[in-house]
Amino acid sequence: MTAFGFIPKSRISSCIGQDSRRGHHNLSNMQRQCSTPPYPYVMQISTTTMVSVGFTGKVPRNNKNTSSIDGFIQPLFPNQKVLDIQTYDEDPHPHYLLHMSGGTELALKTSTRQPETVLYHEQHALEVEAHVLLLLEPSGIWCIPKLIRCEVVPSSPAVTFLLRYKCPGTPLSEIKEKLTSDELRRIDTQLGITVDRIGQHTAMKFGPVYDICVGRGERTWKRAFLNLLESLLWNAENMLISLPYFEIRHQANRLSSVFDDVTEPRLILYNISQPSHIIIDPETKDISGIIDFTAATWGDVLMTDIFENPSPEIISGYGSDPTRGRFASIRLLL
Numbered sequence: 001m002t003a004f005g006f007i008p009k010s011r012i013s014s015c016i017g018q019d020s021r022r023g024h025h026n027l028s029n030m031q032r033q034c035s036t037p038p039y040p041y042v043m044q045i046s047t048t049t050m051v052s053v054g055f056t057g058k059v060p061r062n063n064k065n066t067s068s069i070d071g072f073i074q075p076l077f078p079n080q081k082v083l084d085i086q087t088y089d090e091d092p093h094p095h096y097l098l099h100m101s102g103g104t105e106l107a108l109k110t111s112t113r114q115p116e117t118v119l120y121h122e123q124h125a126l127e128v129e130a131h132v133l134l135l136l137e138p139s140g141i142w143c144i145p146k147l148i149r150c151e152v153v154p155s156s157p158a159v160t161f162l163l164r165y166k167c168p169g170t171p172l173s174e175i176k177e178k179l180t181s182d183e184l185r186r187i188d189t190q191l192g193i194t195v196d197r198i199g200q201h202t203a204m205k206f207g208p209v210y211d212i213c214v215g216r217g218e219r220t221w222k223r224a225f226l227n228l229l230e231s232l233l234w235n236a237e238n239m240l241i242s243l244p245y246f247e248i249r250h251q252a253n254r255l256s257s258v259f260d261d262v263t264e265p266r267l268i269l270y271n272i273s274q275p276s277h278i279i280i281d282p283e284t285k286d287i288s289g290i291i292d293f294t295a296a297t298w299g300d301v302l303m304t305d306i307f308e309n310p311s312p313e314i315i316s317g318y319g320s321d322p323t324r325g326r327f328a329s330i331r332l333l334l
Contacts, residue, residue: 069108073098076149076163080104093126093294097166105166106148107291124210125294126150126162131209132267132293133164141197143167143190143279143287167289170282173275183285185313190287191273192317195304201267203298209267212298221262221300225334226252228297255334258327265298273306302331 070082077100086097096108109126130150137146148163172187179187205217206224218224229252233245271277272290279289297303306314307323315321322328 069096069098072151072161072163073100073106077102077104105168106163107145107166108161108163110161122294127152128209128296129293130162131213132296135201135267136198139197139201141194143194143290145289145291167279167291168281169279169288171276172278172280175280175282176275179280179285185311186285187278187280187287188311188313189317191278191306192310192314192319194287194290194317195268195272195301195306196318198272199266199268199301199304203265203267206262206265206298209296209298217298220259221265222256222259224299225259226256252334255330258330258334259300261326262300262331266301268297268299268301268304269293269295270297270303271295271305273304300331302328307332 069085073080073082080100080102083099083101086099088095088097093109093111096110098106098108100106109129111126127150130147133145133147136144145164145167148165150162176184203212203217205212205219206221207217207227211217218227229248233243233248236243237245269290269292271292274292277290277292278287279291280286281288301307302322302325306318310318310321310323315323323332
């Protein structure tokens with residue numbers, strides 16, 4: 001069994017420099033160091049450690065599938081035991097909540113049980129999430145959960161599982177109807193702040209996070225966007241979904257020159273505002289966590305879903321209104 005440890009904080013500091021002109025975190029050094037393996041902090045384990053509970057709900061402690069989880073957790077938390085495991089079916093990755101004897105709560109994501117149904121951009125989703133969590137950790141963004149460990153099978157690029165601390169609170173999707181207008185406006189402001197701080201991380205090339213880390217990526221957002229679109233269309237065609245493929249490709253190419261204004265690759269989470277991805281503190285009604293980073297891309301901030309129909313509070317939190325820029329309406333449409 002071969003294992004790689006986490007990148008030391010000293011190395012993180014040297015990898016993520018400050019752009020003195022904009023105060024942005026720049027990824028150029030980290031890109032050069034992320035070659036083989038692309039994520040040095042990702043552990044490698046044998047296939048026997050793979051976790052698969054197989055159903056939704058609370059797992060009995062005598063369930064035979066929990067032994068592999070116990071064996072994985074014990075070295076990390078030697079003074080605690082797993083009291084119970086709650087499972088959730090998430091697409092495409094199963095998700096488990098672990099309650100520890102010392103009061104610690106952990107979130108565990110595992111590889112999909114049906115890898116043949118995973119879309120191209122989801123193939124390395126857990127590796128991407130681990131990478132982004134570690135990249136954002138030095139930034140001190142209050143709602144970013146702390147990564148504990150991520151493990152992969154040596155014979156396969158698919159990540160076996162990712163472990164992080166649970167964000168305290170309840171998904172916005174479960175309590176949104178109970179929140180006041182003032183509380184929802186405050187959440188919008190905090191979302192704008194979060195997107196701004198995440199977007200201060202920049203890279204040298206455009207494209208999916210995984211592509212950049214393995215030395216791929218594009219020099220222009222125009223080319224990266226068209227590549228992303230083509231991968232989605234390719235998946236749809238393979239699944240025999242009926243769409244006007246020729247017209248979509250034609251219109252995207254015809255209008256793609258509007259992306260020439262995007263010259264700096266920023267870190268974006270294009271589905272960050274999905275209520276199921278936002279955790280709310282039940283007492284303060286503030287955002288306590290963002291829990292999905294698999295859709296991370298180096299690209300155009302307007303691709304982030306909060307700008308599709310932004311409230312004044314989102315714009316205020318972000319600090320400016322990118323929807324008023326040149327060709328912004330066309331970029332949003334695409």
